[in-house]
Amino acid sequence: MSEDINITINDQPVSVPKGTLVVEAAKKIGIEIPVFCYHEKLGPFGCCRMCLVEVEKMPKLTTACTQTVMPDMVVKTESPKVIKAQQGVLEFTLLNHPLDCPVCDKGGECPLQNNTFKYGPGDTRMEFDRANRDKATPLSPVITIDRERCIACQRCTRYSDIIEQESALVMLNRGFNNEVGTFNNEPYDTKYSGNVIDICPVGALTNTQFRFKARTWDLDNSATLCAHCGCNCNMTLGSRTNKFMRIETRPNDLVDDGWVCDKARFGYDFIESDHRIVEATNLVDGEYKVAKTLEIARQTAESLKKIVDEYGPESIGFIGSPFGTNEELYLYHKLFRFTLGTNNLDHKIYIDTPGLPVDHYDFLNVETANLVLLIGSDPAEELPILDLRIKKAITRKGVKLAILNDQKTELDKIADLSLMYDVGSDEIALAALANSLALELDIEMVEGETSDESLTGIAERRMKEMAELVRTAMKVCVVYNPASLTGNSIFMLKHLLGVINKIPTMECGAIPAAPFTNSLGAMDMGILPDYYPGGISSSDSGKVDQVWGDGSSLQSKGLSALEMIDKAESGELKALLVYRNNPVIDFPDRKRVESALKKLSLLVVHDMMKTETSVLATTVLPSNGPGYDEGTTTNIGGRVQYRKRGLNTKNSPDWKIISKMINSLSEKPIEYLTSFSVTEELSQTVPGYSEISKKSIKKEGKTREKIESANGVVPEIGKVESSGQGLKLRIAEQLFAKDKILDASSPLAHHFLPSTLCLHKKDALKLDLSNGDQAILAANGVEVKAIVEVSNRCNPGAVIVPRVSDDQGLLRLSRSCSVNWVEVKKPKVE
């Protein structure tokens, strides 16, 4: 390890690792050296000159933000020379800075104000008019730039270069005329643009939504989490008189590395949306009647119980949500499994199982691995802050990147090797890689032909290259998106993980990167038909009884979410409770889902937004949702963190509603005082969560213990569906889509894409379609319009369609979670 170096700063000794910057060494012993341009995530730059210090034996003052410590260095930060220099630099910095403080949004949290106050000259000697520049012009629909206020520290431009790897925001022109801008004055609208607002040390870059809304010192700030994707970035929600004001970063290096994406910062309008469900209603004679929430909860529980009594526990089901908190989902698991006695619980339409045959890696492991192997995942579109972390690992930490996907993604640009398999051939592609590795290891291989290029579109030689990268990496972090895998491919993926783990001296871990906020928590809390919380198989009655008490295991095999729809259609399922999920839009084949749901005698929808499903409900319960709710979520790295309430509401919290349902059917009711009472209980019952407590997760969260995957046999390759007509459909998730969370009036509307279909040029040629043409996607008797993009984003034989809005109704085109076929055709000319 690197040795420590001893130096003294203002006569205080400090010992820091070699390579530490003087400014950081000073911080360590509580000595502040003022800075503007320096930012720990951006590294040294040395342009503002605010941090000048005196170092003995150096002829000139030096910048503490670029100077690394040297043995026995003697640093002075308060000598007369330094003070004169600081005053001089501040005078220069303020020379042409407008006197905007009273009306500036940065006021009260402005490093320029603070430094001036502490280190500045009392007065200005500037005798000329300050230079005028454009005031408050839009840099994008969500960021306002005031170029007069800019002190040219280049934090924002370096952010765009180093962190985003986009170089979208740049310094234009030169000298006194330099200005922060973009190519050809285009909007600066990357997915993570808003972070520049937080790092700008002055009020030059401001949040357009928040401008002039409140003074920063009047805000009530809540240390909470973003609830939009599986990263669970930390953020601060600022409010005033219980009105939402703004979102800011709340750096947690173990999760977000100090950033949030624009969906976090500008995607919280739904908090005040008119489409919120705020009261409980019952459908009585065709009309929704409002009643007390907890009363309706009690009635609902009793109705469910009645149906169980009459038709048996298999006649009811629960479709939960990967967006709920652990506490809410845990209580629902209790309600349905123990109070009502059914295993019919699920939260998703793809196949996934809890647990990993390798370590469960956290975000930091992305940086410390030697190779990141990305499978079926598109972090830029699905998990933006994971995307930034991978970029950091690859561009600044010397980590290699290998990508195996059925579509081209942004990260291909910086990948060492990127292979594209045919849509729907994921199982064989994964088997091919596993076999390529297993061959050398002399361990059992997947049976059948896997290496033939015609099966996957990947030449054997290329797959060997990938195997070689993996084999020689020593430490591999596999990031995969279970939601993008078709059919049973998840089992092949886990087999591959197991094989990698058998490579001698290999350290391997994985991040199951499902895009949704709490997919991992939903699995951990047992919202699965075949697994109890903590990955205990429902069929393992011994284990179930051991954890939950004798008689807790249920005889019946549970139904998956899609099976529940089937059974609803056939009339065998009588009642369904849908929690924060919208099967009508998010499940395949809308028509069938709708008619199935209509057949139910009881459809309870517990949600925070009105949806296409909630309008079919016989009972609607309000869910508070992010902003108003509180509880823990488990991010894709297995880190459990606390999502704090940001705004107050009179409505009952979800956990209270669910526990009301449980209690109204139990002889021994359990009263929880807060959401943490539920956390405490689940930490005692859910394997892996024993160390999770209010205290242990407080600072930076805590990873739950790894959940073992059931010891798998080598999977077989399923039958390949080749019978379809037309092209194979691949739906690509988009975090910035026009859905219930970001609606038409969202400040992020500029990110909404038109409905687009991406073709390989061979198929485009066959179909006689070219870039920009209107085309129709047809399947299931449904047609979806889209604009053609001939981009080779996938191999021939398939079409990639980004899911850009709920209105697009893309899932109407599919029938199942395996391969779906669509016809792509030209629109009829009228």
Place this chain on the structure above:
Amino acid sequence: MFVFTSEDENKIEKIIKKYPVKQSALLPLLTLVQRREGYISPEAMQAIGKKLDLSPGYVQSVMSFYTMYHTEPTGKYIILFCHNISCQLNGADNLFAYTGQKLGVSGGGTTEDKKFTLHKEECLAACCGAPMMRINDIFHENLTKEKIDQILDSLP
């Protein structure tokens, strides 16, 4: 639309090969376009960026740093008129004003017939021949009004 000619492509390939990293070829490529087109359009910046894996914003940031790259179409002859210390002491200010008047572009700019673009420039490292101006690639030194007349009038 801006496209590189096949001749450009050959040159570019050679230029890129000269450097250990592609990015270093940025200034030569900007110069190539500036010489051929007389200015560098946004489309050209995009094309250069594509060639070198640089964002168009980055290309523009570099380009806008240098005064000898132009963002607007220029005349057939670009006159860079030195007005730095040596030339100024030898009367450059008057001569610049004279040239501007003569061409009908006082203060600099491009003539209506698109023949000349006149610009002030900092020291062009020909102080011993001050006052001087540079027209395209040629230096003209020890200028007088008469000499300027003669030079400008002789240009086709």
Place this chain on the structure above:
Amino acid sequence: MLGSGALIVMDHTVNIVEAALRMSYFYMHESCGKCTPCREGTRWMYQILNDIQNGKGSSKQVEKLEDICDNMSFKCFCALGDAAVAPVASSIMHFRSDYDELIKNLESDEVSA
């Protein structure tokens, strides 16, 4: 240090303030704008020299110029800032009378006006 290893010889007909003004314009133009003292300092010095040259200066401003020079010297990111200081500082040091003359003209003008 005027220029890059070159010598420029000026006779007594040249007003040194005008020369310093011209050179400070050059440095203002050449400043890349990266670091604060150079970006702001070169421009401020130019503005002040411009005042003095145009008969609007005061002796206080000459002292201020000297202090600006001190605040820039060896505090910039690169040597351009130091170079920019040189013509101004040395012209004041060696030809203060040229400055005073321009300032006195103004002061006597003001008296007679």
